[in-house]
Amino acid sequence: MVRAVAIQRFGNPDGMALVEIAAPEPEAGQVVIAIEAIGVGGDFVELSGGVSSVDAVALGGPVPVAHFALQHAHFKTGDTVLVRGAAGSIGIAAVEIAARGGAGAVAVTTLSAQWGERLRALGATEVLDRSGKGDAAYDLIIDIVGGPDLPDFIDRLAPNGRLMDGIVLTP
Ligand SMILES: NC(=O)c1ccc[n+]([C@@H]2O[C@H](COP(=O)([O-])OP(=O)(O)OC[C@H]3O[C@@H](n4cnc5c(N)ncnc54)[C@H](OP(=O)(O)O)[C@@H]3O)[C@@H](O)[C@H]2O)c1
Structure with missing residues (x-):
């Protein structure tokens, strides 16, 4: 048996x-x-x-999605990154990969202060509310959420910035 x-x-x-x-x-x-x-x-996994x-x-699903989202968006060291919907499995992986890949900044959106702290421990440098409103513009936005607010995030791109909608990505 x-x-x-x-x-x-x-x-x-x-x-x-x-x-x-x-x-x-x-x-x-x-x-x-x-x-x-x-x-x-x-x-998330504490990766030491x-x-x-x-x-x-547990990494087989979300990590490839996050990895390919960053790769397709031509992520490179020094890029400033915003991960929208970072408290989910794909977002967490995106935060960790971007931070360990030498991102210039890793901003995240989350409704939860507790998750904000957890994401900071994984490499996030700025925690925003779900609107993502702030002064910064980003080289790269990984959008896990999509939906009607997506255009607002396009407005948060720096010149020549790239936005990836992670939901529609298939590795
Ligand atoms: N293409 C693929 O291969 C693939 C693989 C796996 C998953 N997926 C899909 O990717 C999506 C994300 O999955 P996931 O497991 O990473 O995350 P998730 O847990 O479904 O959601 C990610 C985060 O988005 C935020 N969120 C939820 N609704 C929102 C809203 N209306 N406005 C703004 N933020 C909102 C929540 O964070 P806060 O509450 O903290 O804001 C949530 O933790 C799902 O639809 C899933 O089916 C695709």
Whole structure:
């Protein structure tokens, strides 16, 4: 027998259950892969002394999105970056990648003062409310939120700035 996570009811995570099922038997041309850890989403990881398998699986979804958003926007050392919707999984990853990549500044939007502090600990240099209003203009905006307020953020770009809408990105 092996353990499996079964989706017994669609909706919130309560619909998933850890169950025991018969160990799969590979047929011709198939292999059975031993799984060390699996994940269904992501949150932030305190990235010192290596990453455990359990933490690493949580990075598979949001980190590539953040990475490719920055890459497609030609992020380079010294760029000033605004991450809109930074308290979600993609935003957190974008903040960490930009900060560790030598961004000149990393501003974030969040409704939550607590999240603002957590994002500062991960490399954010300025915490803004959801409007993103402030005096600065940014070389790069990673917009996780989109929607009707998107044009307001285009106005926050510096000359030759780039805005990426992370939601529509597929790595
Ligand atoms: N394309 C892909 O491959 C891919 C992969 C993963 C996820 N996604 C999508 O990307 C989106 C973001 O996912 P996520 O997990 O990073 O984040 P999320 O938790 O869905 O949202 C990010 C943050 O946006 C802020 N926010 C939410 N509604 C807002 C609003 N109306 N106005 C302004 N800010 C708002 C919230 O922060 P505050 O409350 O702190 O302001 C929230 O923490 C989702 O739609 C998800 O489905 C796409």
